[in-house]
Amino acid sequence: MMTKDRYYDLLGSKFNSSEEIVSEIINLKAILNLPKGTEHFVSDIHGEYNAFQHILRNGSGNIKEKIKELFHHILTPQEQQELATLIYYPEKRLKITNGLRNDEWYRHKIDQLIQLVRFSSSKYTRSKLRKSFPKRYAYIIEELLFQTSNQTDKKNYYTQIIETVIQLNQADTLIIDLCYTIQRLVVDHLHVVGDIYDRGPEPDKIIERLMTHHSMDIQWGNHDIIWMGAASGSPICMMNTIRISARYNNLSIIEDTYGINLRPLLTYAEKYYHDNPAFRPKIEPDHTESKEELLETTKIHQAAAILQFKLEEQLVKRRPEFNMEHRLLLSKIEHDTSTITIKGHTYPLHDTCFETVSKEDPSKLSLEEEEVIQRLLQNFIQSEKLKRHVNFLFKKGNMYLVYNENLLIHGCVPLNEDGSFQSIVFEGKEYSGKKLMDYFEVCLKQSYKNPEMHDDYKTDIIWYLWSGENSSLFGKKEMTTFERYFIKDKKTHTEEKNAYYHLREEEATIQNILKEFGLNSPDSHLINGHTPVKEVKGENPIKANGKMIVIDGGFSKPYQKTTGLAGYTLLYNSYGMQLVAHKPFSSVDKVITDHEDILSMKRVVDRPLERKCVFNTTIGKTLLEEINELYELLEYNAH
Structure with missing residues (x-):
């Protein structure tokens, strides 16, 4: 067992002064009050790489929602979809629109993407945001990102950055990096609820x-x-x-x-x-x-x-x-x-x-x-x-x-x-x-x-x-x-299912299971994969009065004949949970050329009374433990 003195010596080696410890406590306590990041739940992918990577790229419709919220007064629905396709597949989309782009197009598109990065990063600290930037243009993105409308003294500075990027033929690569930054920011954490293997080819x-x-x-x-x-x-x-x-x-x-x-x-x-x-x-x-x-x-x-x-x-x-x-x-x-x-x-x-x-x-x-x-x-x-x-x-x-x-x-x-x-x-x-x-x-x-x-x-x-x-x-x-x-x-x-599969319709059953795993919060849910939801036969993926959510992704093509759709994914942000239904995925080419997406609809599962913060999360509990350790380290150093 490590002695207490040895433990605090090791912990203290991370900090050179009491001021650094205080600074870290301030930082962590501030993070606890940020809105919780968006979680993305997928399941039963079964080797269908193209459909899976498309859902990762579009964040189960999250990117499209950000675009709509930010630009609904400025862009038509068609223009919004075109921007979304660019963000999903920037290299391919830039390649097929090569002859249609000029300097004004680049200025306009870079500005839109910078706005989206800023809008999508509102839940993150500058430190975490900085780590999400691709290395090659991290400096440029950071400079453009933190400009404000009243910085008239630096207007020429920001304009010159973009003009130089265009003159040096680096606009395409900057756009690509901005698109992938947006993809990363719209989902903070991914859960894969089983079955990556079998049936599909990749x-x-x-x-x-x-x-x-x-x-x-x-x-x-x-x-x-x-x-x-x-x-x-x-x-x-x-x-x-x-x-x-x-x-x-x-x-x-x-x-x-x-x-x-x-x-x-x-x-x-x-x-x-x-x-x-x-x-x-x-x-x-x-x-x-x-x-x-x-x-x-x-x-x-x-x-x-x-x-x-x-x-x-x-x-x-x-x-x-x-x-x-x-x-x-x-x-x-x-x-x-x-x-x-x-x-x-x-x-x-x-x-x-x-x-x-x-x-x-x-x-x-x-x-x-x-x-x-x-x-x-x-x-x-x-x-x-x-x-x-x-x-x-x-x-x-x-x-x-x-x-x-x-x-x-x-x-x-x-x-x-x-x-x-x-x-x-x-x-x-x-x-x-x-x-x-x-x-x-x-x-x-x-x-x-x-x-x-x-x-x-x-x-x-x-x-x-x-x-x-x-x-x-x-x-x-x-x-x-x-x-x-x-x-x-x-x-x-016939393969007779365990009683779980009909009892999970009952709220008392799910509450009992949650309790078995130490979960007693009124906001707790059981999130389940494995069994395709046969929506064509009237089956509901939301069960037990909203306590149970079945998200079999339905990626596997053989299942789609019996389910009637390509399954579900789940988004959980600071405002609550949304179940996302998907249409069968056709091809990447269809998305790029026809802007065809596979999102079908979103269904609200749960809407908490209060917006969730980092404080309410698993990560928040870890941060609280770190904060308590830092307070003890301060006291230890004082003696």
């Missing part, structure tokens, strides 16, 4: 973009932890990532993006599997793959699925406390009649590919299969880029987050039908509610620290998180992947 680009974001956090989703599990040395998680990537024709993520060689699996798959309608990849209309490439993917898809089912049976037998014996489906197959009996009903099997499944010991891996799995697993563990991305997920992520009196979770808090917290025993201890989610997080972190251990308890827990009944990330009785591939009767495809 989850890696999303993570690379997040790694450059100035302030953000992640709540892990079920599709995130399966990749984290693969990087942690879980063979079954690895096979699941390969299977899903093959299903959505995205094997290039594994091979090209992460440099993981799938040749051992392809060689094995071509030896035992053939074309199979149930395993052909889902393809987009504009796909460029040949028939031969799609056939290879179909074979890999089958091989990954069967290896996954074998590994799952091994895990279920290894961990009886997981209560997943009903998933021993390979063992229930009647090979002679090609049928299976599930829950007392017998079903014919279709599109089967059980050539490598032993009738005597269905979960047994051949030596060839074991070798393929081990080679693939080493490739996953040793992928530098995957390791870098998973490191980032662990650094910025958690199972849940309590932030500014709100609870952020991707999936659910498992509940019994009476609303009590569902419990389960792991390693001889009973867990439920918050303690269950804390336990899952510890397991994830410990497994990642020991990737060479492939079937230890902590690594097996990751698979339970993916498909176990009491998993806070799955939230269903069972995952019917096997049935969806091989049984045509859709009654077997």
Whole structure:
């Protein structure tokens, strides 16, 4: 334990005098009275990079609102939209309007952008604002930003700055920097409430973009932890990532993006599997793959699925406390009649590919299969880029987050039908509610620290998180992947949801969950991802008298047919919360040329009686602790 004297010596080393301590106290206490910054909540991005980065660029409509508020008497709606498009994609927009610009256009546009920077920065200290400026023009932006209308003595000074920028052909780069400054200022903090991975083609680009974001956090989703599990040395998680990537024709993520060689699996798959309608990849209309490439993917898809089912049976037998014996489906197959009996009903099997499944010991891996799995697993563990991305997920992520009196979770808090917290025993201890989610997080972190251990308890827990009944990330009785591939009767495809998903409509349920996580404020909410809101069927994303908000982003195109829109994002500023509905994203080109945006509408969720200040936030609590420490340091120095 550090002694008190040593602690204050270290703290005092940051300050050279009592005056500096006093100055810092004054500064921090002033910051506490600034309006809280805008938080931006997104969820379930599922690899759709273009749609995601567009929502980041437009701040879920926040930039358009700033433009409208500042220029509604000056600019027409069309001019406002053109200015917004320039801010979203400055390089591309400047490129296509190259022949339309003159010196007067530059003067006018730079002035508009400077006004917007000033307007968007009203909540920030000069110090924080200065840090947001791009380095190359930080001095120029700062000088232009702090001019005032009554500074007649310096009018020529400011005019000359802009004229020189134009004469030196630097106006485009200044405009670009101003646009990105506005993008940064309109959102103070970003929350990603789970599921960056799977389905869409570019989850890696999303993570690379997040790694450059100035302030953000992640709540892990079920599709995130399966990749984290693969990087942690879980063979079954690895096979699941390969299977899903093959299903959505995205094997290039594994091979090209992460440099993981799938040749051992392809060689094995071509030896035992053939074309199979149930395993052909889902393809987009504009796909460029040949028939031969799609056939290879179909074979890999089958091989990954069967290896996954074998590994799952091994895990279920290894961990009886997981209560997943009903998933021993390979063992229930009647090979002679090609049928299976599930829950007392017998079903014919279709599109089967059980050539490598032993009738005597269905979960047994051949030596060839074991070798393929081990080679693939080493490739996953040793992928530098995957390791870098998973490191980032662990650094910025958690199972849940309590932030500014709100609870952020991707999936659910498992509940019994009476609303009590569902419990389960792991390693001889009973867990439920918050303690269950804390336990899952510890397991994830410990497994990642020991990737060479492939079937230890902590690594097996990751698979339970993916498909176990009491998993806070799955939230269903069972995952019917096997049935969806091989049984045509859709009654077997049903995945019964945890009671949480209908009880979350009730305010008392949400209040009880919030209390479990230490939240008792009347302004607290539970912000949830994971389940697409089917607005076309009348479902409301605002539940439990406004205490629960579901923001599944709906970025994934397959979901949009059933939801009727491209999902929701959430904005929370000092005035309250607004839920933002989005139309499906078409393309960047459409935005640039036609000024087509994807914002649909905003809906007020909550409007506090008093405007929120930094004092009322999580950051405010930290600042108060620092202030108290500084007061103690002053007293300590005085003695």
